Amino acid sequence: MDLFADDTRLTPMPIDDGELWFQQRLPLDLAPDEVMRRLLAETGWREEEIQVWGKLHKQPRLSAWHGEASYRYSGKTFHPQPFTALQLHIKQTVERATGRRFNSVLLNYYRDERDSMGFHADDERELGPEPAIASVSFGAPRTFILKHRHLPKKVQLALGDGCLLLMAGALQKHWLHGINKERTPRGPRINLTFRLIL
Template identity: 85%
Template sequence: MDLFADDSALMPIPIEDGELWFQQRLALDLAPPEAMQRLLDETDWRAEQVQVWGKLHMQPRLTAWHGEASYRYSGKTFHPLPFTPLQLHIKQAVERATGRQFNSVLLNYYRDERDSMGFHADDERELGPQPAIASVSFGAPRTFILKHRRLPKTIKLALGDGCLLLMAGSLQLHWLHGINKERGARGPRINLTFRQILREP
């Protein structure tokens, strides 16, 4: 098998109040476009309603939850489907790269520039006080934005095809993150965020 990976390792990004790590290309034994197409074809994508400020809204993207534990956010409990073989392969590559263990993954499918992710922190109780969240992206690049909760600080990162981002330490306590809608045309993108669920919600 060919190994599609560049020479860079997971490298720290200087940040206050937390840990942020980035790798341009996660080492996998299939190319990112093939991974993207298989994820599109093999995932049972769902349009979900979530509760924001007491009101129900359709999420501006499609999602799927896989792994070993249920997860509750935005007023709703998500029960997992089993990991697919491809998801397990990506999870194992992420665990090798980060030195962390994960038992669940949230998949987000951004169909075009109109899909987005509102600003939030992954600070649910079942993730623990200092969760590690590993994010792998496939498809069209999108701008990932972090905003400090107290300080006037913003970080913007271009997340491209096959990249890995790790958020850890106290980052979820001090920062919010999200992906805005885009004015220009954007192709489809799939993002997988691997988590370690510590207890059932």
Template identity: 80%
Template sequence: MARMDLFDDATALTAIPIEDGRLAFQQRLDLDLSPQDVFCRLRDETDWRAEQIQVWGKLHLQPRLSAWHGTARYRYSGKTFEPQPFTPLQLHIKQAVELATGCRFNSVLLNYYRDERDSMGFHADDEPELGPEPAIASVSFGAPRTFILKHRTVPKTVKLALGDGCLLLMAGTLQRHWTHGINKERTARGPRINLTFRLIL
């Protein structure tokens, strides 16, 4: 099991050495707003929903709140998500993410982890409408949580502490070879909001 050390240069998108895909990290996305202000606005301006998804033929309530924004509908876990329009703040963050990564995005999934009991099951963002080698840009605000990647075919695990205002880029063949998720935790955690920007083809 590898725990990656993050980088001293907060403003640079830096590659993380990883097999079977591309992974890059920036400790602080360059925004003209503080991460705390962004968190509060996202929390208050977003129409959060408790969604049900289908897993192994059964409906389950997601252990977090979510919202889908952008210009394209998205289908995963047996459910189709109709987009809400980008808000001005989301567009501002999207432009900063596109500048930092050199990638273009037309949609964003927002997840609100209210405390340590909220989580994200292990999965890959490998839906056909994302294309064969999708770029997924993840931006986090609020309390840090541990992001875990597990290789599909070899016993390799990577853990990253995603803190307030950081940017993580997953690209290349990563979704084909790795799954990722966020576990529930035993120690108390404050709220966290994560945005994952995607290009729906």
């Protein structure tokens, strides 16, 4: 049975120790390339420095934090810019698709195959004990990798243009996730991760 035969519905994926849901196409009333173009133009992208093992490093991607609450990770507090009209439209569509409420979004802009996201869990205290993180991708596909913290288990997903991924339940407690650099040339990609800051 093809899990993704119906690309208009959020479908549970089999995974231990948490919840993982996937929808191949978020039903926006804008084409994904138009969303990508507007996100590139309307977002105040920054190359942030974060603290890893006591040292400051530039993140290998550009990012922006928007919404209603500040957020602290990797030794730095991020103060939000207001939601743009497009971000609000995407957020409301994600909330309808997932049945969850969100008040903030982290945007990451992967300029090419050299940009990446190190393995981590979204387990900060202000997200609560079992946070729901809704991830929407636009642009070139990239491989999203989940690694179990305690067992030799790994899940890889190709996140394509306009897809929605929901991580929920105890997933952040038991799994790390990230995106590796790639050798094959890749075009630009923007990822929005919606979350509820408590």
